[in-house]
Amino acid sequence: MLSDGALIKIQHIRSKYQDARSCLLPSLHVVQEENGWISPAAMEAVGELLSVPKATVKGVSTFYSMFSHRPMGRHLIQLCTNVACMVMGADSLVDSLRKKYGLEPNGTTADGRFSLVIMECIGACGTAPVMLVDTDLHDNINENTLLTTLGKYT
Amino acid sequence: METFLLRNIGNPNSADINEYIKAGGYKALAKALTLKPSDVIDEVKKSGLRGRGGAGFPTGIKWSFAAAGQNKPKYLVCNADEGEPGTFKDKLVLEKNPHLLIEGMCISGYALQAEYGYVYLRGEYPQAKHILEVAIKQACDKGFLGDDILHKGVRFQLAVHQGAGAYICGEETALIDSLEGKRGQPRIKPPFPVNEGFMAKPTVVNNVETLANIPYIIEIGSNEYSQLGSSDCPGPKLFSVSGHIKKPGVYELPMGTSLKEIIYTHCGGIAGDKNLKAVIPGGLTTPILPADKIDCPMDYVNMPKHGSMTGSGGVMVFDESVDLVKVCGRAIKFLERESCGKCTPCREGVGWLRSILDRVAAGEGREGDIDLLLEVSKNIMGKTFCALGDSAAGVVQNFIKHFRPEFQDHINEAVSVGS
């Protein structure tokens, strides 16, 4: 069920820990990175590999907000609207995304290009508003720079 | 003041090990390995260093608890889950000065006789993960980490363990649960992590900034270190300043610097020269201060006497344009989303607070809402499993304490509109 690449990465992770259960979060990250989300089949496969019951894997995976359990778009927009970003105008950016892409928080655009997740402070408050697109950090965004930045992600 | 923690960050290659060594790095490690582990702990104790994550617990004392136990192996965990909104200092250290952290962890591991170290890094810092892993490899290659550090027969291995978006994992026992691959929920104490932590073994959890101070203490000695900052809280402090400020960013200043000085002298004052309305001095969940109460020294011992806390040193500045009821609501919404769900008052009560605040902020407030907010907060305060629920209650109580009229205005408007 897991790709060969994922299996190799998880084996490597396993070698860094004495206990298999500790590998659970890193292994779920591998799956999330590769597929953009963690499917029930993937949870089951990871559980098999690490000898963790699959219901337990599900319980752990759903606890953490950075693990998605639905298929996501090609690019993940993680936009912060916590207080520092809010007072610097982040809420209007949410509106812009809605207007320009028809994108709602926790939603995906119809063409599967973007998914939007609202974040709770990603540690760049001094240059607010900020967002992560995949693993790229973009700060000091305004309505214009938001759209030009996103235009680069196909 | 001469900076140490941010010593080299002007250099675009500051994260590279060769640049770090050129600027004087890893000398403290060499010096520490000539001392006995117990001597290193003594140095840290004498330095007066307190934990920089927010609790301000004396680091040397925490270490001595862990060192006293015979149970092995021991673990050192760096809490890099910087989740407190308004705080972004650790990110800077991780991305621009990772070797400072590595060196600090290695010295600390030696002092504690811990052979394994983990950096629990929040999932929201993907760049930091990459940079840190490269730095760790560089350190291993040069013999600063591994099985035989500096050929002294000392073992210390370091691995990066990513979190996945849970503020509660900044709490040390929840962090340890998360490290063990579980849902990150806080544990019953006692036992304390220094006795039974990761895998039921003695574990010391320290903040990034705390560990970054260790090479400084070794380099200049505990005597000189204890003269820096304030006498109650020695050492430098990284302040993250954000909001309606002219020069936001991370500032390394002596512990005890006045909040007013930080805002007006170092950060240039309010953006657009507007009027200051309020400041949250130490990260979102510390008590808010109105503009006329910011003449206070930012250290762990004295801030409580002035009605707030130093916390993580995340200074959030708000000008007169800010709707504080909305800010309060957003802060509570944050805490609601981050509640782990273990205990009743936090899981249910914080959500209740948020729904009332949402109504009030949206112009649907009712008479009695303010008193109800205070009632619910009182019912949460002091009854929760950990500090997250308490923080939510505290936020509501402090906002209302200083800005009740603003809440009342929202309600009056709503009532008069007849909603």
Next chain:
Amino acid sequence: MITVTINDKKIKLGEPVTILNAAKMAGIKIPTLCHHDLLEPFGGCRLCLVEVEKVPRLQTSCTMYITDGMVVHTETEQVIEARKSMLEFLLINHALDCPYCDKAGECDLQDLVMKYGPSSGRFTEGKRKHPESYDDPIIVRNMERCISCTRCVRMCDKVQGASAISMVNRTSKTFVEPFSGGRYNCEYCGNCLTVCPVGAIMSRLHKHTYRPWYIEKNIETVCTFCGVGCSMTAQVRGDSIVRVVPEIVKGVNKGLLCNRGRFGYDYVSSSSRLEAPLIRKNGKLEEATWSEAFAYVAERMQEIRAKGGGSAIAGIASARCTNEDNYVFQKFMRVTMGSNSIDSAAGLAFAPGQKYLESIFGQGVTVNPISGIAKADGVIVIGGDPTSVNPVLGLQIRAAWQKKVPVITIGYTPGLKNFSTHKLLPAPFTETIVLAALVSELLRKKPSAIEKSPFGELVRTIQPVSPEEAQIACGIPVWELAGCADTLAGMTNPAVVIGRDIIQRAEGPANLMLLAALVHLMNGRIYLSSELPNERGLVDMGCLPDSLPGGRPITVESFRKRYEEFVGAEIPSSPGLSLMEIIEGARAGKVKAIYVMGENIAFNIPGHAYVKEALEALDLLVVQDVFLTETARQAHVVLPGLSWAEKEGSYTNLEGRMQHLNKVVGGKGLEDWKILSEISRLLGADMHYADAKAVLAEVAKVSPLHKGITYEDMDGGQCMWPYKGEPLRHDITLSGIGVPNIRSLLKRPEKDKTYIGVEKPLFHSASMSRNSLALNSISAKPFAKMSRELAARFSLADGDYVTIETSAGSLDLPVMLFADFPENMVLVSNNFEGAGVYKVLAHKMNETIKAPELDGIEISLRKIERITAEVSA
């Protein structure tokens, strides 16, 4: 001594306990929701907050330990306010469903709110919504009522070990879910149901059928689905069982049950229950009166005895009936019929196993408390999966493993897959080699472990087998055998759990001998798996061809004479036929009549066709049972007995513990012992019993082992062998105990053969459970279980149909595929009508121990190609 003051009451305790427990000891009750005695403290609900002097915050009494001099207040204004606010918080999202919710009346939350308030809520915002889940056949999940106490999840994870459910999400969006999100697909033990304090996890079987305050009687009884005998309370309304709940404090199971005991009792009220006697007239079974039936049986039995003597008559006693029933049965057979040919389903494995081990170690060697397993320093499991045969015993093994005790499993034990240190899966039927190799290694490592005794000397002569030789013969790698032997050598008093499968082999005696050797070398404690509830009781009551009540051998004259004196009649002096010999005897025309009580021999003995022929050859087949079983359908007379719920009596579980069952509901049949005594009386025997108590009184007089026993003795829950009597003491002669010829077994297993094996499913038990609607809703049909590799060889996918054929018969079944499954084996259960594995197993008896041999039976597999127009089953 620790002195603590609670509510001005001073208490002195010897060791630190939590404030909650200290208060309980002082008679002070502190409210809790997330706390449960079977689980570790959680500290989440915050209901138990109390004031502790000198401590600034209120503390949870369930997690805080007392210290000397501590002063606690549990009813101050601050504490009461705190409780009220916690309850108000819980009622924010908790659906106010009381009028509609099944839990009302026995709901902890409801009780607490009634006691501590608030009487009205101030929450006017929106509640969370969550549709009630009906996806599962047994459990209804209502997550609007869930209070996140996590008792269910902690129970499933830490105690049951099944980890089928988990908390998902966080914040107030947290709720409980099985992996699939709908159907549980778990072990259906119902222990989550037992611990849920509110109506979040409810039983679908009882939804909207009654209110707790309508329960009229709570009757303590014992489960009769297996040899553990869990204590439970049957709750009765009118004359039916509305529900069964576990006993928390008493008994073997301490609040735990398995799916069969918890939900499977509904067969008692099945509409298929026999209600009136039946006599075959003109080839058809027709209803008759009791007097007609009694007269018929008495007459026919007398005829047959007059013609052929007592040896022409045989009796099959019941491992499902009470000790009282079985005692009267053997008396009926011996005194009225003059026959020693008495046996039961215990003869299939349990009785031969016990007899073999007792002839080495003495009577009582298998008497060990189940609770000792979790306290042992090692566990060895062989011959079947205890988690499906004796589930609550299996839980002890899981508990041991969780405490880091090493567990070794030999053979296919899927329920211990995640609970064993060494999982040895030898090639089919080569366990003997594994045992021999382990014994050899142990002898090599610890030669001094052999004791100076006759058996010790025998052990010394066991032919050594090297791990290399063993690997060739059984396929287990050398390193695995060596590692396993190392682990064994470290054990000082392990629990050795022996299942049926290892006894029902051509090498059954050899396996038992080697296991005995292991026990000898490691000072092990034996647990003999007992699939049926009263197998041990049968042995104790003398329902064996060579044994009298109390386990006294019939061949010893003094014992026989003593019993003859009591009953005032002669008893045949030579042993009778055992179970399989009875069948063979019937087929050969030597046994002319069989009286079957509470057993379905036409289905529950291997070789259905063979047994059918045997029964057809009889002049008289009398069946006393509660359903019209396969055997009853072949009978000349069918007499309706009573189920466990309908009579008083005692059972003896596999530990050797006698337990008292109370009558729960009325039934249409007659007590089994009553039927037998009526027939006996018609034949001139002196059998008058007013009730079951009177039967027990006779047992107490007659059986040296049960001297003076009463129901009161059993009600304490501590009535362990040797009860109040004397065990059999005799010189151990080791007769019949031989050292196996191991070397002859060291051959490479043949690769291209496929074998059939017996599966013991978790959700069914022999042919009784098929009458339970509840159990059928979990598992409705049989499967042929096999590995993916084997399936691939025959182009079979999950759900395809296959014909399994042997010389004894054939079966058509759908397949179910597994990874980690024994190679070259197909496992089928023997529970479902027309689809029992015993149909394709030949009737073959091991001459030494008289148990059936079920190994080495090759099968041919043929995929059934389905025509697309056919409607699938």
